[in-house]
Amino acid sequence: MRVRRTLPPSAAPLSLRDLWSGFKGFLAGETYLKSLEEGIKEYFGVRHVFLVSSGKAALYLILRSLKSLRPVRSEVLIPAYTCFSVPSAIVRAGLKVTLCDIDASSLDFDQKLLGEGVTNRTLCVVPNHLFGIPSRMDDIVELCRERNVFVLEDAAQAMGGRHGGRLLGTIGDVGFFSLGRGKSVTCGSGGIIVTNSEVIGRAIDREYSRLAFPRTKDDVVEYMKAVMMSLFIRPQLYWIPAALPFLKLGRTFFDSGFTAMRLSPMQAGLCIDWRRRLESAMSVRKKQAAMFCRRLKGQEPVGGVSSLPYLRLPFLVESRDRKRKICAASNRKGLGITQMYPFPINDVPQIAHRFAGAAFPVARFVAERLVTIPLHEWVSDKDRDEMVRLLLPAGSGHDRETAGSFDVVRAADGFVGKERA
Numbered sequence: 001m002r003v004r005r006t007l008p009p010s011a012a013p014l015s016l017r018d019l020w021s022g023f024k025g026f027l028a029g030e031t032y033l034k035s036l037e038e039g040i041k042e043y044f045g046v047r048h049v050f051l052v053s054s055g056k057a058a059l060y061l062i063l064r065s066l067k068s069l070r071p072v073r074s075e076v077l078i079p080a081y082t083c084f085s086v087p088s089a090i091v092r093a094g095l096k097v098t099l100c101d102i103d104a105s106s107l108d109f110d111q112k113l114l115g116e117g118v119t120n121r122t123l124c125v126v127p128n129h130l131f132g133i134p135s136r137m138d139d140i141v142e143l144c145r146e147r148n149v150f151v152l153e154d155a156a157q158a159m160g161g162r163h164g165g166r167l168l169g170t171i172g173d174v175g176f177f178s179l180g181r182g183k184s185v186t187c188g189s190g191g192i193i194v195t196n197s198e199v200i201g202r203a204i205d206r207e208y209s210r211l212a213f214p215r216t217k218d219d220v221v222e223y224m225k226a227v228m229m230s231l232f233i234r235p236q237l238y239w240i241p242a243a244l245p246f247l248k249l250g251r252t253f254f255d256s257g258f259t260a261m262r263l264s265p266m267q268a269g270l271c272i273d274w275r276r277r278l279e280s281a282m283s284v285r286k287k288q289a290a291m292f293c294r295r296l297k298g299q300e301p302v303g304g305v306s307s308l309p310y311l312r313l314p315f316l317v318e319s320r321d322r323k324r325k326i327c328a329a330s331n332r333k334g335l336g337i338t339q340m341y342p343f344p345i346n347d348v349p350q351i352a353h354r355f356a357g358a359a360f361p362v363a364r365f366v367a368e369r370l371v372t373i374p375l376h377e378w379v380s381d382k383d384r385d386e387m388v389r390l391l392l393p394a395g396s397g398h399d400r401e402t403a404g405s406f407d408v409v410r411a412a413d414g415f416v417g418k419e420r421a
């Protein structure tokens with residue numbers, strides 16, 4: 001175990017004030033829940049808000065509700081490169097995962113393939129705004145309206161982001177955010193459903209009324225986890241949890257046995273200052289992203305807009321080997337540059353058999369070459385210098401350990417589909 005300053009890949013700090021509000025939440029009954037709900041309604045301009053135990057619980061609840069509205073449709077179309085929690089929730093809801101390959105320059109659906117993928121069995125399409133990069137919502141909504149398919153926006157990583165002035169999560173028929181670790185605002189674990197549709201709101205309400213609150217002892221455990229997280233997420237201490245393999249930090253899992261509950265008043269207490277935290281996190285990340293983009297001269301991040309409030313800054317590098325070297329060097333130096341999802345959804349072992357014979361080459365290309373740069377408030381000038389040295393092309397003062405012939409694949413080059421020599 002090496003004792004050294006280590007940056008977490010992403011981090012949403014919890015202050016003493018937040019922890020105190022969480023503690024008061026144990027005594028506050030439902031007032032903190034009401035206040036959080038009202039605040040979300042006002043900020044997002046939505047009529048219905050439901051607060052649940054995680055993003056995947058939110059997705060599961062929405063899917064069950066949509067299924068109750070259109071029981072003859074059983075397929076959910078998702079991007080072939082996304083968080084493994086997404087197919088977990090679909091399977092848990094008793095629906096069928098269908099995949100569409102992606103566009104490497106935005107991680108959004110490949111629009112042409114999306115048109116072919118939406119059929120009369122499709123219940124909903126789930127655009128996912130990965131890293132906060134807005135999906136092309138106008139095109140997706142138009143296509144789905146034509147075919148009578150719901151648009152379920154997965155804004156787990158995009159709370160507060162906008163597309164054409166409109167807040168992500170509120171553009172489709174229904175959307176959700178995650179309050180999990182490493183998101184914009186966290187209470188350890190939590191999810192928020194938003195919709196303006198009366199019909200969908202009523203259907204979700206029927207499902208939601210069956211959900212229980214967590215037991216007090218589980219809630220106390222969650223609170224203790226939040227206290228630990230608020231301490232150990234700091235770079236001076238993060239090397240401790242990062243060195244404990246059983247914590248499985250940064251790993252993504254397919255687990256369709258998760259519990260779906262309501263958010264507790266304690267968790268709502270931890271989030272009571274969410275609006276200020278969201279705006280401050282977005283402003284820090286925007287500035288960090290812009291500084292990195294300036295320093296990484298001419299090399300565009302995925303998404304291609306340096307002024308986005310990215311959750312982490314994603315780059316496609318030239319080869320699998322280069323990705324491995326960058327991540328290994330970052331790990332040694334405690335810099336927090338990491339890969340994202342290690343393989344496409346069709347390779348998730350629990351569901352891989354359903355996609356035998358199908359290929360999602362761009363999703364695989366991205367899984368093999370994507371690295372993400374941390375953008376949170378603890379990234380210092382010195383950290384940025386070190387990260388830039390790891391990532392810059394040969395001949396520009398790059399790090400010898402990770403050098404490649406051409407280092408960062410420009411988004412403008414699009415999908416290359418094969419490794420560069």
Ligand SMILES: Cc1ncc(COP(=O)(O)O)c(C=O)c1O
Pocket residue numbers: 054055056057082083085086128130154156157178179180189190191
């Ligand atoms: C795109 C996406 N969807 C859904 C989820 C699930 O959210 P949660 O971790 O709160 O269950 C995540 C979580 O990281 C995510 O990144």
